[in-house]
Every structure is written in structure tokens, then in C-alpha cells.
Amino acid sequence: MIEVQGLTRTYGTFTAVDNISFSCVPGTVTGFLGPNGAGKTTTMRVMVGLTPASSGKVTIGGHLYKDIPNPGRHVGVLLDASAQHAGRTGREILELGATTMGLPSSRVDEMLELVSLTPTEAKRRLRNYSLGMKQRLGIAHALLGDPSVLILDEPANGLDPAGIRWMRGLLKGYAERGGTVLLSSHLLHEVEQIADEMILIGNGKIVAQGDKKTLLAGAAAKGGGVHSYATALDNAALAAALTAKGITVAGAGDGLRIEAESVEVGRAALEAGVVLTDLRGGEGGLEDLFLELTAETQREAIS
């Protein structure tokens, strides 16, 4: 649905986006992941024609954005929830959008309801909105035209935990009904729970892409290794059983860090008759991968 082909955007000698290509498929949520300043926003701005590309192109549903008539009815866009007139009320902002798209006022009420902004809140001016409220309003604005494609830049920014969970459900449901979602984030855990497909970007280049399993497998292959964490009533016995199988084990807090998938640990525990109180797959695998792949662009050195 969204096709990015060889997209490059340079500013003088600085290359913000460096020859990237990817696509987003209908019925899926694509997570666009990268540290601050990796080029996510620039890519999304090029998608909707706000920034001209230096080379390459982006098509949405086979069209350039500028060729889509009444684009609000096909593509929902949220790039910066704060980029609205501070003196307008939340409701008025949606009314303006609805007028441009040719939608009835009732659609505004539906959207306000959908993003849980009360009528009183909707009457307040944007200047008095919290970041989370602005974000909800921005999502409402993006969904206003009932589009089949959603492009959201850091939509979870400023939302409270309940809000993040709500948004996750909203986007999942939207994709299940056949919609295409591209959302960006710099927080891995925000994306990995809803994204079917992930695109990792660093320094303007795509460093990895695929679903979670593929990425993890890639991480294992790269030598980062799959690992898991386990705590047992008898840690020593579990460690001995695992070591006997040739698996590396190390102490980690109250438990053990094991260089194997959790299924191997469970099997070893069953065979050794050790009671496990906690067993987790190495979620950190993805996190490590993310940090590692984007290491050159990270502002902080990774210890």
C-alpha cells in the first residue's frame, strides 16, 4: 500500500534519509523504529508531500500523495500534534478538517467520542491541552476521513499507559479490518507489541526489517545469541542440568541468564525435576539488536 522506493533526502551535505526502500502491506501495522534524528519524520514528511524528496519516490496505493484527490479521505496523517493553532478549540480543529474533507459535523462528534475527549475538553483551546490530549486530538484528526492508510509519527508520545493500550487496540483493530498502518517510534516496547512488521532505521539507512521472529533470528545469527532468564527453587541444580547439556549459564540477580531459548530451559528443568518460579524469553534480544544496529547513531555509548 505504501511503497518507498530509493528515497533520499539531503540538506546540503547532510543526508537525512539515505536511499531507503520498504513497503507497508494492507492489514498490517508497520513499526518504523529508530533513535532520535534517524530520519523517520523526514521519511514520513516526504510521504505526504510536505518535504520534497532529493531522489526516489513514495507512492501510497499506487499514487503519489499529491495526485490523490481529497487525500484526507484516503490517508490519515498525524505528523505533529502540536502543529495546530493554539487559539483554536479542539472541536474547531476537527470541524475545519471535516469541512475540507466534506464531512458532516456528526463525524466530528464520533471522532471526539472515539478518542475519549469529552465535550467540555473539546471546547477548550489547544493552548490549554496536555501533550496526551493533543495526541488524542491528532489521532482523531487522522481518522476523521475514514482513511484506508494511516501515517502516524510518534503517536504514543505523551499518552498515559491506559492511552497507549487504547491506541494499540485501536490500531490493531484498524489493521484487522484491512487498513494499512505505518507508525514511528523511538521506543522499542511501544512498537513490538502491535507491529506485524518492523523497519529499523539509523543514520538515514534501514538497518534491519522484518517481523519480530525474523529480526530475532537475525540477531541470533549475528552472534548476539538468543537467551532467556529463569529463576528456580534450586538455581544451582538448574544451572548444573543446563551446563551438563553444554549450555552457558550465568547468574543474573535472583536467577540465571541462560544462552538458550526458553523451551530448552523448560525441558532441562523438567528432566532435572527442578521447580521453576519464573521463566522468560530474552526480550532483551530485540532491544540489544535495536541498540546494536543503531549503535553508530546512538547519542549514548552502549555499555
Added chain:
Amino acid sequence: MSATAVAPATIDLSGTQPTPFSRLLRTEFRKTYDTRSGLWLLISIGIVTALVMVIQVSVAIAQDIAVSYNDFLTSTTFSIGFLLPVLGILLLTSEWSQRTAMVSFSLEPRRGHVIAAKMVVGILFAIAAVLVTLALAAVCTGIYGALSDIPADWDFGIKQTSFFLLLQVIGMLTGFAFAALLLNSPAAIVVYFAYSFILPTIFGIGAELIGWFADIHPWIDFNNAQVPLIDGSVSGEEWAQLVVTGIIWLVIPLAVGIWRVLRAEVK
């Protein structure tokens, strides 16, 4: 969720009409009054216009000075004469200062249409302001005729009125053109006022001192070229001067400005 597509990977646009201009116009019109600052600008244009005329009529009656319908129109130099250009400027620049251009141009990527809609809204406001002014002037002339010993002078003419309208539309569009060129409210307002208050002085001095400059002066001073419109009679050469100066001060900045907006990266 599997990756198999449940919806076609292309968007079918056959059922979608392009956003009609009338709808853009409605949106842009609404944007002029839906913020407190916008609403107050409109209200103060009305209040200042009325205030100037009320002062004018009360002074005229108290001092037994003869004023005509047209004198009331002329006094708007102090009200809509300089506030309409400010409206023209803010119509455009507020999209940049408030960063709403990002939303406007995502919903209508044909940026030229958005700018055209803004310009038409500005012209509509100029027409509305002129209508209100004509009505206020009529009321003031009526009051003057009723209360003063001097009979009211209704020197109302279609030509005069259309010149007055043209004058106000030109004023608004000049502000709009500077705004398009600079895309920054304070800069556009300062440049506009410098153009309308300071430049005539400098042009005048220049024309007095330098012979050849006196010859080209009528062909480059847009303010000066508008004076025949105020006086109500424009000769053929004066129309030509109005057109030439208008190209310099209105068409060129507007063209360069629009060219810039169409290409600009919107942040």
C-alpha cells in the same frame, strides 16, 4: 495476523472527487474568525471604522463643518485603509507562525488552491468591509443631515464607489503579496508599513532632488498611483501607471511568494 492482503494494495480513486474550491473557501473563511486573535482583528476593524466616522460626524456637527458622503468614505484611510492589509497579511502568515500549513497542505496538496482560497477570502472580506463602510457612511450622512444646519451632501456615485472598492482590494492584496514573499507576520507588517508610510516620503525627496527620478517616479510609486482612485477620476496615463506600479508592488511579490510557497518544505 497474516501478511496476506485483505484489501487491494492500490487505492481506487475513481469514487473520490477532488476537494472542490468552494469547500476550501469555506474552511479558509472559517479560519479567519475561529480564534480569539482573528475574531478580535475583525471586530476591531469594524469598531475602528465606526469610531472614526462617529468622531468625524460629531466634530462636523459641533463645529458646523460641511462634510459629504464621500468625506466619510475618505476617513477610512485611518481604519480599513490600513487594517485590511494587516488582515491580508495574517490570513497567510498565521499558517506559518502556527504551523497549521502542515495540516492544510496534507489535506489539500494542491497548494495553489489553498493560497487562492485564502486570497478570495481576503477579497470577500474587503468587499464586506466596503459594504459595511458604505452603510456606516450613509448612516453618518443621514445623522449629519438631520442634526446639522448644513444640508447633507449625498455625492454618491457608482464610479466613486467602485474605485473605493478597488482601492480597498488593492490594499488587502498588497499586504497579502508581502506576506507571501516573507511568510512571517512581523516582517510582513513592518515591510508593509514601511512601504506605505516611509517609501512615499523617500520617493518624494528623491523626485525633488533628482531630475530623471522625477520622471520615473509615477511609474514606480504604487501609493502615488492610487491617488487618482481616491480623487475619483483616472486618466488613461494614470491607469497605465496604476497597472505598471501594481505589477512591481503586487504581482511580482505575489508571484515570487507563491512560487516559494509551492516549493517550500513545510515545517
Added chain:
Amino acid sequence: MSAIHTLDVSGTAKTPFHRLVRVELRKSYDTRAGFWLLLSIALIVLAAEIIVLAVTTVQDEAIAFGDFIGVAAFLTSFLLPVLGIMVLTTEWSQRSAMVTFSLEPRRPLVIAAKALVGVLLTLATVAIAIGIGAVCTLLYRLIEGHADWTFGWPDMFAFLLTQVLAMLGGFALAALLLNTPAAIVAFFVYKWVLPPLFFAGAALMGWFDSLRPWIDFQSSQEAIWDWSSSGEDWAQLVVSGIVWLVIPLAIGIRRVLRAEVK
């Protein structure tokens, strides 16, 4: 936890005023908009003086050092108030007031620092204008063979004072309105629209004619240029100054001190 946790502030000195001034001075030129405003003031003065020099030498007109200063004064008297306005209003339009007032909650000090920066920049402008004027007069002498250096200390002082008053006039309107476009429009109304209205009113009405000198701040400033001005002239300057400068500034500052900063 039984211990009372108090913040030990005994070792921290209050933010000294000169540091606030330094920060505010820096803010006036560290953005593109601010930098260009300052640069364009200098460039406009320079361009105007060059044109004046070219015209007078080509036409063999007589011109004095003081005339060059007069040209500069005419231009800066409308550019400096814009500077005075922007020094204050950008804090609101860019919402940086939130940061500024959290780092220095004594808001009057911040405003005072801004006003002082305005005055310092005015002084710098005046110095540059005088420098450009001097160079132009010198060039005039080289070309024409003679020059008129008439420009006394009283003129210098008057130039300086009128420019500072002009800048503060903008600053006061800015404090009152806290909105860049509104303050600039209000300033130009005050500067260009009001004087003709005042004169028209004075010409028509006797009572207004006697009142006008006391409320027309711009024409009462002429007293500064003329040292033979009477006591009444000075009194009119003070009264109209209170009307147009002190009152808006007082109301504006009161508003800033109480405002919720968003």
C-alpha cells in the same frame, strides 16, 4: 522518614542581574529573525546614507553632518521600536517565557534586563549611525572639497534620547499586548495615524488644540532637539510621556507579573 528535607540554599547566590542582561542580549541575535532585524537596521541606515551622499554630491547640494544623522534618526525611529517590541513578544510567541521564568522567577528582573538590552542596542545603533554619518561627511569632503560638521553635543544627546524613547515606546506597547503583530500594528497607528488625526482635531476644535500638546508624545519630543525649550515644553514632554510610555508599561508589566505563562 523523620528527617525534614529542606533544600540548603545558603551556598547559592541569586542570579546576578548582569548575567540576565548577558543572556537577554544574546537572545536578541542568536536566532535568524533577530539577527536579520539587527542587520537590516544597520544595512537600511547604511544604504540610505549612501543614497543621500550620492544624490547630494551628484547634485552639488550642501549637506551637513547633522543632516546625515537626521536621515538615520528618521529610519531608526521606526525600526528601533520594532526591536523593542520583538525583544519582549518573542518570549510569548515562541513560548520561551516558560523557560525564562522558571530560571528566574523574579520576573521584573527579566523584564528590566530586556529593557536594558533594548537600550544597549539603541546605543549601539546610535553609535553606528553616527559613525556612518561621519564617514559619509568625510567622503563628501573628499569629493566636494568642503564639509559642514555642524552637530553639537546637544544634538547628539537629543538623537540618543529620542531613539531610546522610541524604542521604549515599542517596548511598552509590547508589554501591554504581548503579541507581535498586534503590537507592531498598534505602534504604527500611534506613530503614523495618530499625529495627523491629532492635528486635524486641533485644527477643528479649540479645546482639543490646547489639550493636544499634553497628550501628543511625538510632537512634544521636539522639545528635546531644542535646548531653548520652555518649562512648559518639558512639562508637556513628561505628561505625554506618562500617557504613552509609563502607563502602558505599568499595566503591561503588571500583566506579565501575574500572567499564567503558557
